[in-house]
Amino acid sequence: xxxxxxxxxxxxxxxxxxxxxxxxxxxxxxxxxxxxxxxxxxxxxxxxxxxxxxxxxxxxxxxxxxxxxxxxxxxxxxxxxxxxxxxxxxxxxxxxxxxxxxxxxxxxxxxxxxxxxxxxxxxxxxxxxxxxxxxxxxxxx
Amino acid sequence: xxxxxxxxxxxxxxxxxxxxxxxxxxxxxxxxxxxxxxxxxxxxxxxxxxxxxxxxxxxxxxxxxxxxxxxxxxxxxxxxxxxxxxxxxxxxxxxxxxxxxxxxxxxxxxxxxxxxxxxxxxxxxxxxxxxxxxxxxxxxxxxxxxxxxxxxxxxxxxxxxxxxxxxxxxxxxxxxxxxxxxxxxxxxxxxxxxxxxxxxxxxxxxxxxxxxxxxxxxxxxxxxxxxxxxxxxxxxxxxxxxxxxxxxxxxxxxxxxxxxxxxxxxxxxxxxxxxxxxxxxxxxxxxxxxxxxxxxxxxxxxxxxxxxxxxxxxxxxxxxxxxxxxxxxxxxxxxxxxxxxxxxxxxxxxxxxxxxxxxxxxxxxxxxxxxxxxxxxxxxxx
Numbered sequence: 001x002x003x004x005x006x007x008x009x010x011x012x013x014x015x016x017x018x019x020x021x022x023x024x025x026x027x028x029x030x031x032x033x034x035x036x037x038x039x040x041x042x043x044x045x046x047x048x049x050x051x052x053x054x055x056x057x058x059x060x061x062x063x064x065x066x067x068x069x070x071x072x073x074x075x076x077x078x079x080x081x082x083x084x085x086x087x088x089x090x091x092x093x094x095x096x097x098x099x100x101x102x103x104x105x106x107x108x109x110x111x112x113x114x115x116x117x118x119x120x121x122x123x124x125x126x127x128x129x130x131x132x133x134x135x136x137x138x139x140x141x
Numbered sequence: 142x143x144x145x146x147x148x149x150x151x152x153x154x155x156x157x158x159x160x161x162x163x164x165x166x167x168x169x170x171x172x173x174x175x176x177x178x179x180x181x182x183x184x185x186x187x188x189x190x191x192x193x194x195x196x197x198x199x200x201x202x203x204x205x206x207x208x209x210x211x212x213x214x215x216x217x218x219x220x221x222x223x224x225x226x227x228x229x230x231x232x233x234x235x236x237x238x239x240x241x242x243x244x245x246x247x248x249x250x251x252x253x254x255x256x257x258x259x260x261x262x263x264x265x266x267x268x269x270x271x272x273x274x275x276x277x278x279x280x281x282x283x284x285x286x287x288x289x290x291x292x293x294x295x296x297x298x299x300x301x302x303x304x305x306x307x308x309x310x311x312x313x314x315x316x317x318x319x320x321x322x323x324x325x326x327x328x329x330x331x332x333x334x335x336x337x338x339x340x341x342x343x344x345x346x347x348x349x350x351x352x353x354x355x356x357x358x359x360x361x362x363x364x365x366x367x368x369x370x371x372x373x374x375x376x377x378x379x380x381x382x383x384x385x386x387x388x389x390x391x392x393x394x395x396x397x398x399x400x401x402x403x404x405x406x407x408x409x410x411x412x413x414x415x416x417x418x419x420x421x422x423x424x425x426x427x428x429x430x431x432x433x434x435x436x437x438x439x440x441x442x443x444x445x446x447x448x449x450x451x452x453x454x455x456x457x458x459x460x461x462x463x464x465x466x467x468x469x470x471x472x473x474x475x476x477x478x479x480x481x482x483x484x485x486x487x488x489x490x491x492x493x494x495x496x497x498x499x500x501x502x503x504x505x506x507x508x509x510x511x512x513x514x515x516x517x518x519x520x521x522x523x
Contacts (some may be wrong), residue, residue, distance in 0.1 A: 006265060006270055009264060011267070030390070034388075041379045059286075060282040060283070060382075061285065062282045062334050062335075063331075063333065063334040064275065064278060064333060065330065065331045065332045065334065066330075066332055068269075069253065072258050072260065072269025072274060073269060074272075075272055085272065087272075087273060087282070088282065089282065089389060091391065094391075096390060097388060097389040097390070098387070098388050099273055099386065099387050099388065100273075107335075112286065112289065124270070132265075134267065134270070134271040
């Protein structure tokens with residue numbers, strides 16, 4: 001049993017951790033995540049897939065305090081075992097703001113502008129028993 | 142001509158939970174009440190626009206209302222579904238195609254937060270699977286950032302909820318009719334920081350029907366027609382901060398509320414200072430606060446003082462969500478925007494009973510906002 005990406009169309013799982021696959025517009029330079037085939041800024045379809053940066057700063061955040069419904073949620077939904085998790089937008093310089101789980105769920109430990117970096121998190125298991133890895137952002141130590 | 146469409150009949154099925162009554166049946170009950178209010182029969186209606194997101198295809202209701210052969214068009218447009226049914230009916234009469242028609246919205250949602258599935262077929266739903274497909278998170282993030290930027294306190298969030306439940310307690314059609322103190326609101330479960338359970342509305346059930354007529358024929362149907370001065374729906378622009386967005390642009394732009402509001406004021410030929418009562422989207426209490434500024438009723442940050450002064454109470458300078466809003470009524474998506482118009486018609490007719498805004502209100506405003514980044518605004522006048 002190994003570890004696999006939650007969805008290889010949006011995220012590669014490398015030895016160094018998850019890498020997100022976004023859209024770069026060759027016409028206007030705009031970025032979107034995940035990859036799509038048209039640019040919402042300039043309307044061009046001259047776009048390519050690029051790897052997004054792995055570090056950025058926290059732009060907005062909240063804490064998910066109750067278990068999401070399953071489906072679609074793959075994580076823990078038992079109210080007795082569920083642990084709140086952070087969700088936020090990380091501003092990746094020169095690219096975009098990406099929405100992500102955060103490894104921190106303590107409101108006193110989160111502040112807009114703090115440095116964050118991408119890490120992998122186990123969210124569930126696939127049909128073959130492999131761990132499904134999604135992405136999260138963690139404060140830079 | 143700006144006074145060419147009038148609302149001549151209104152009907153509502155109470156919002157809440159109604160075991161054993163389908164969403165469509167709730168819609169049908171609302172239509173029967175609206176027809177009675179306008180003094181017309183179902184067979185008099187020349188056209189209908191019907192909105193529902195989760196309770197079936199609205200035009201199927203002709204089989205229980207009457208097979209009159211009218212033009213019936215279904216509308217699905219996210220959280221602006223009810224508002225979009227209304228704007229369609231409004232434009233149909235303005236165009237001269239028909240003289241008398243119906244906007245109907247109803248819905249019936251499962252309990253708890255909206256279940257949002259975002260997966261493409263044949264792919265694992267990574268967004269919902271990772272726990273990010275929750276509308277509640279957007280509202281938590283947006284107000285959390287807004288509070289820091291503009292100095293809004295958590296007490297203000299609690300004031301908004303407490304007002305909503307107090308107003309809801311005076312509304313026989315509301316779902317939540319128990320008043321809660323600000324302390325009780327603050328002490329309820331934290332759902333999406335900084336928002337607690339009693340700061341959020343819930344998906345619910347209900348139906349609202351509005352009968353629209355050409356203004357020059359309105360007095361045939363009622364003594365006090367209310368005129369629809371403008372009805373506008375706008376989608377988002379590049380750079381805005383919207384619900385259920387896996388990424389945002391580095392640039393920042395105003396959201397669709399700002400665009401819809403400006404267009405509605407312009408079309409109606411009035412400004413925010415002319416509005417006597419407003420129903421603003423309050424998916425959660427912070428949304429009402431942010432939407433006060435986005436709709437042009439104050440500058441960002443002024444809400445803190447306005448709420449402390451009681452300006453948005455029923456007797457205040459700008460009464461907001463006089464029927465308890467989404468917080469006390471819940472949000473059956475197809476009906477929610479029409480519920481706001483229903484309340485404004487009551488207020489402008491002077492028929493709002495113990496929650497009547499004093500001093501004869503003459504101009505009223507409604508605003509919805511929701512997924513996937515859409516906003517609808519109407520302006521009504523006597």
